[in-house]
Amino acid sequence: MKRRSLAGPLLLILIGTWFLVSTLRPDLPLLDLAARFWPFVLIGWGALRLLEILVWAVRGQPLPRAGLAGGEWTLVVFLCLIGSGLYWANFDRPWGRLMIGANRVEIFGRSFDYTIPEKKVAVGKATRVLVENLHGTVRVTGADTQEVTAGGRKSIRALQDSDAGEADRQTPVEAAVNGDMVVVRTNQDRLTGQQRVSTDVEVTVPRGFSVEVRGRNNDSIEVSAVNGSVEIAADEASVRLDNIGGNVRLADVRKSELIRAANVKGTVEIQGGRGRDIELDTIGGEVTVDGSYSGDLELKNLAKPLRISGDNAELRVERTPGEIHMDLGKFSGTNLVGPIRLTSNRARDVEIEKFSQSLELSLDHGDITLRPMETPLAKINAHTHNGQVEITLPEKAAFDLRAATSHGEVSNDYGDALRTVSEEHRHGGGSIQGSIGQGPVIVVETDRGSLTVRKDSGAPLAAHNEKSSEDHIRPEIEKH
Amino acid sequence: MRVNSGDLIRAARGPLLLIVLGLLFVAEYWGQLPFYRTWPALLIVYGLLLLLEHLAPDSHKPAGGSL
Numbered sequence A: 001m002k003r004r005s006l007a008g009p010l011l012l013i014l015i016g017t018w019f020l021v022s023t024l025r026p027d028l029p030l031l032d033l034a035a036r037f038w039p040f041v042l043i044g045w046g047a048l049r050l051l052e053i054l055v056w057a058v059r060g061q062p063l064p065r066a067g068l069a070g071g072e073w074t075l076v077v078f079l080c081l082i083g084s085g086l087y088w089a090n091f092d093r094p095w096g097r098l099m100i101g102a103n104r105v106e107i108f109g110r111s112f113d114y115t116i117p118e119k120k121v122a123v124g125k126a127t128r129v130l131v132e133n134l135h136g137t138v139r140v141t142g143a144d145t146q147e148v149t150a151g152g153r154k155s156i157r158a159l160q161d162s163d164a165g166e167a168d169r170q171t172p173v174e175a176a177v178n179g180d181m182v183v184v185r186t187n188q189d190r191l192t193g194q195q196r197v198s199t200d201v202e203v204t205v206p207r208g209f210s211v212e213v214r215g216r217n218n219d220s221i222e223v224s225a226v227n228g229s230v231e232i233a234a235d236e237a238s239v240r241l242d243n244i245g246g247n248v249r250l251a252d253v254r255k256s257e258l259i260r261a262a263n264v265k266g267t268v269e270i271q272g273g274r275g276r277d278i279e280l281d282t283i284g285g286e287v288t289v290d291g292s293y294s295g296d297l298e299l300k301n302l303a304k305p306l307r308i309s310g311d312n313a314e315l316r317v318e319r320t321p322g323e324i325h326m327d328l329g330k331f332s333g334t335n336l337v338g339p340i341r342l343t344s345n346r347a348r349d350v351e352i353e354k355f356s357q358s359l360e361l362s363l364d365h366g367d368i369t370l371r372p373m374e375t376p377l378a379k380i381n382a383h384t385h386n387g388q389v390e391i392t393l394p395e396k397a398a399f400d401l402r403a404a405t406s407h408g409e410v411s412n413d414y415g416d417a418l419r420t421v422s423e424e425h426r427h428g429g430g431s432i433q434g435s436i437g438q439g440p441v442i443v444v445e446t447d448r449g450s451l452t453v454r455k456d457s458g459a460p461l462a463a464h465n466e467k468s469s470e471d472h473i474r475p476e477i478e479k480h
Numbered sequence B: 001m002r003v004n005s006g007d008l009i010r011a012a013r014g015p016l017l018l019i020v021l022g023l024l025f026v027a028e029y030w031g032q033l034p035f036y037r038t039w040p041a042l043l044i045v046y047g048l049l050l051l052l053e054h055l056a057p058d059s060h061k062p063a064g065g066s067l
Helices: A007-024 A030-059 A070-092 A094-100 A104-108 A161-170 A461-470 B005-031 B040-055
Strands: A110-122 A128-143 A147-158 A174-178 A181-185 A196-206 A210-226 A230-244 A248-264 A268-283 A287-293 A297-302 A306-309 A313-326 A330-347 A349-356 A359-365 A368-373 A380-384 A389-393 A399-405 A410-412 A419-422 A430-436 A441-446 A451-455
Touching (some): A007 A030, A070 B005, A110 A161, A110 A174, A147 A181, A287 A297, A297 A306, A359 A368, A368 A441, A380 A389, A389 A399, A389 A441, A410 A419, A430 A451, B005 B040
Parallel strands (some): A128 A181, A128 A210, A210 A230, A248 A268, A268 A287, A330 A349, A330 A359, A349 A368, A368 A389, A389 A451, A410 A451
Antiparallel strands (some): A110 A147, A147 A196, A174 A181, A297 A313, A306 A313
16 A cells, blocks of 8 residues: 655645635734745654654654655655745745735835924933934934924825824824933834834934934934034935034944934944945044945045945045045045055055055055055055056156066156166066165056056046056066 | 765765855855856865765675685
8 A cells, every 4th residue: 555645635724724814814814924034834744754764663653765756856846845845935035025024014015194293302411312203204403402302294005094093192202301312203013903103203303412213124314413423223224414513323224224423523423234335525533444345435634544345346545635436337536635545355446646645555366556646655565466556656756566466567657767677478467576766665567457657747547647658658668 | 774974975065065055145146256266165075075985985895705
């Protein structure tokens, strides 16, 4: 007699039950549950089959050649693909959560708007404000006042008017003094139904206040014109800060489209996040950026040291009177004060113009274009594994140059003043070495790419490059 | 009929691999250990089971002595 496994029928019952419950109770988050718990079906299935085999073995019945038939493995593969897809869509990608996690309210509901009655609290001895708002926007503004004022509007997505009204009653915006802190809460966590509440809260505080904002999925969080410190924590939020007197700490903003801070007198610390763009302009204290940002980083006028630690790049700059632009493929800096240290282990072209103090540059892949402009020169050590190197030195600068390429052409504007050696093998390669006056050691090297040493004519970098490519000067070459 | 241990291990191979596969996904979702790092465990378990099967006494050979 052919023995049949219990796993097949049980699996069918499980799937049937899941569909039945999902049609009878559409409000239950069954897709979430399936996405999270499907691997336990594999474990249960395996355990059941194992148990059956052990029982047959104990009873002395003949065992199947394979514990799992070919058809069952096919089903396992399908289950893994569907389960992983569900998990990926539900928990890894926000658009997936929107699409698959959408319930009836999101699909069929309407949006109802409510105005939040303005709350006023006399601050007394309080010196800071805490704003808690899970969904929606937060705007905190400093003003010449001795009160904290909270108002704004609420948008509630619900199937009908009465549901929205109930949700509005459950989520009142409250403001109260608690010790040295004024707490403004939007109470979205009290919501019991399926309605979606998004609160846009506007808070006015005395100018000397410190501000703390706790959110979850916020469209934007804005703080401006306060003299105290600012601290923001949210799973996802775009942050805009302007005119802040104290330190700024964004240690817990896990995901952001944009972080913008301008006119901050204290330090700026952005840590542990994933996001796109960062814009920092006129920052008085140290700037620390630690995380993975895939968009544009625009940094201007930083009075104190800058430190960026990413997945693929590390940067230290002592001061940034000028500006830095950085994206996944390029780094450009103008008017920087060193010591400057940049290492990048992904393809990235680096262009630095007008810098003083020492420069240390190490690239895995990418062109290097350097133009210090300032004299006296400081020590430079720049290396790329794969990319062109071009250094333009001030006409009257003193230096001790050690430039080399393993594979590529060499070009030297200084003529006989520097010794140019060109290898004769078919990949090219060579070096430009020598001292002009008593100056610092300048090392520029590439393993694969052309090497160019130019004399600075004072023209802007881009124009200089165009001119030089048209009017390419081949130096006298000392054959090796 | 007496079942030999080689047959038992061979029959249990599929279910055991299925359990390990499920555990690896659980480790990814609940233990932050991504599947792309842990998948070699499947090969190791499969290899161990093959080894055990190979080492198990073979009941198809006549037991003891020779004709």
